[in-house]
Each structure stands twice: as structure tokens, then as C-alpha cells.
Amino acid sequence: MIRVLVCDDHLIVRQGIKQILADAADIAVAGEAADGPDALAQVRRGGIDVVLLDIAMPQRDGLDVLKALKAEAPRLPVLMLSTYPDRQYAVRSLKLGAAGYLNKSADSEQLIDAIRRVAQGKLFITPGVAELMAEQLVPAGSRSSAPEAPLHERLSHREYQVFRLLAAGRSVGEIAEQLVLSSNTVSTYRARILEKTGVRNDVELALYAVREGL
Missing domain, CATH: 3.40.50.2300 (Response regulator)
Structure with a gap:
């Protein structure tokens, strides 16, 4: 059983x-x-x-x-x-x-x-x-004919959590409370997310999430 x-x-x-x-x-x-x-x-x-x-x-x-x-x-x-x-x-x-x-x-x-x-x-x-x-196992040198992996797949697990909450319109304080983190830590994650996804602010991040179907 x-x-x-x-x-x-x-x-x-x-x-x-x-x-x-x-x-x-x-x-x-x-x-x-x-x-x-x-x-x-x-x-x-x-x-x-x-x-x-x-x-x-x-x-x-x-x-x-x-x-x-x-x-x-x-x-x-x-x-x-x-x-x-x-x-x-x-x-x-x-x-x-x-x-x-x-x-x-x-x-x-x-x-x-x-x-x-x-x-x-x-x-x-x-x-x-x-x-x-x-798709993720395709060697980097062989990707000319394969679709590039989305930028958000570079995010760590915790970064991805923060990314989804930012894209949903949550503030840094709200995210910190929900994930039981300090606001400074969430702000650090936010900075990494913006860098890895190539966007400049939360509005562009939300648009990126919509475009990627997230």
C-alpha cells in the first residue's frame, strides 16, 4: 500500500x-x-x-x-x-x-x-x-538554432519568489513580511532581479512577466 x-x-x-x-x-x-x-x-x-x-x-x-x-x-x-x-x-x-x-x-x-x-x-x-x-540542456555553443532560455530562468529560487511578487505589484515591505525577510534583503534581491532580467524598474518588470506568460 x-x-x-x-x-x-x-x-x-x-x-x-x-x-x-x-x-x-x-x-x-x-x-x-x-x-x-x-x-x-x-x-x-x-x-x-x-x-x-x-x-x-x-x-x-x-x-x-x-x-x-x-x-x-x-x-x-x-x-x-x-x-x-x-x-x-x-x-x-x-x-x-x-x-x-x-x-x-x-x-x-x-x-x-x-x-x-x-x-x-x-x-x-x-x-x-x-x-x-x-531546452536547458542544449550546450551554449549549439544554441544558434535553439531558442534562448528566458532571462528569468537565471534567477535563483528566492529571487524568483521576489520577482513574482514584485510583478504582481507588491511593495518591498509587503514582500519582506510575506517571505519573513528584512526589507534590505528584499531590496538586494530586487536589484539582482532587475540586473538579470535587463529591466530598469518594477513597471518594466511587470511588463516582462506579462510578456513571458508569468
């Missing part, structure tokens, strides 16, 4: 996943978590074989929780779930140690298959995500 921890801040989503998994005789929902700290606490108690983890979690976002999980339980497979387009978070999740990445628009059979696959110690990668990974 594959024991699954379902981590999503929306009760209706957790209920939907539980209903889907109820049709799989070899999978059981061993727990539910509505935020990152709760997810970490349940993993520490043991009895979990696979973690289903939403990207957009309160208090600590899914990628922060993923990093913490891989630090504490490196062999525990984590399958990331997201409503965002694959280009935004799929490759980042896999680089941080996720065993797979699945969009919430996937059908129930694909979700069950993904859980079984990662429980066996394998990776679950959709064709779309595989293509994104292949």
Missing part, C-alpha cells in the same frame, strides 16, 4: 484528490496538510511513502517546503502539483529534488500513475516538462 500525504491549502482540492485516490486499491491517503509547517510535521511523524505538494502553499510556498523535505527526508518522493504553466515551476521543482511535476488539469489516471511511478523510485516527467528540460 502506498501511503500518501496530500498537501494543499484548499479543502475542496484535498477532498477531490482523496476521491480520485479512493479508486486505486494500492494507494491510501495517510494524511492531509493545509500549509507547509503542518506538512513537515506530518512527515516527521513517519508513515508516509509519497508527498503530493501544491506549489502555492501559505506561510511557506511549495518550493520552500520541498527544499526542507529533501533536507530532512532525501529519499522521500515528492510529487509537485500546480495550476501554473509548466514553464514557471516544473524545471525548478525537479532541480530542487522533486520526483515529478504534475499540473492540476491532469486527469485522474495520470495522477494515479504518477504516484505509483514515484513510489517506485522513478521520476514522473510529462512530455511537455521533458521538452523544457531538454
